[in-house]
Structure formats: C-alpha cells, structure tokens
Amino acid sequence: MCRKTIYDARNNFSALIKVAESGEPVELTRHDKPVAVIINWEEYEKKCISGKSFIDKLMELRTEYADAFKDPNWEGFNPHDDGYPDDEYERKMKKLWG
Numbered sequence: 001m002c003r004k005t006i007y008d009a010r011n012n013f014s015a016l017i018k019v020a021e022s023g024e025p026v027e028l029t030r031h032d033k034p035v036a037v038i039i040n041w042e043e044y045e046k047k048c049i050s051g052k053s054f055i056d057k058l059m060e061l062r063t064e065y066a067d068a069f070k071d072p073n074w075e076g077f078n079p080h081d082d083g084y085p086d087d088e089y090e091r092k093m094k095k096l097w098g
Helices: 006-011 013-021 041-049 054-064 066-070 087-097
Strands: 002-005 026-030 033-038
Touching: 002 006, 002 013, 006 013, 006 026, 013 026, 013 033, 054 066
Parallel strands: 002 026
Antiparallel strands: 026 033
C-alpha cells in the first residue's frame, strides 16, 4: 500500500490515481494518522456497491429457513430455566442448522 500525506496527494493527485488504478490502494494521512484511502473502481464495487444490503441478506435467510419457522411445535430458542440448554433446545438447533 502506498502511503502519502494529504499535502503530497494534493500536489501529485494524478500520479496517485494511476497508482490506485493499477490496483494498489493509496493511504492518505494527516499528521501521520490515516484519514482516507484511494482505491480503484473495481475494488470499490466489490466492497460497497455490488454487495447485498443487510435487509437483502436477512430476507434470504428468512426464505431459506422458512420451514423451521412454520413448524407448529417450534416455540423459539429459549434456553432452559437454569441458563443451560436442554435436550429439546439442542434438537431444535440441530434441526434448524443441520
């Protein structure tokens, strides 16, 4: 990773963009503390844009495990009163998670 001060970045912005385009992230610092990173567009897409949102992932899980929630005998995942799971709890967890 290339590391430059904000002052250097301002004076050499085009060169740092070329470095980022080549695939190497550029870390920008202020008073020797990292404050920003310049990355290429493909890396940005992988990390931010093309990823699914939390809600999308939650809805996928809900669909994937819908049969477990439709089970009429299912009463949730409450552990035994003493704080330790009982056998029934363990069976429910194994059924849900395989």
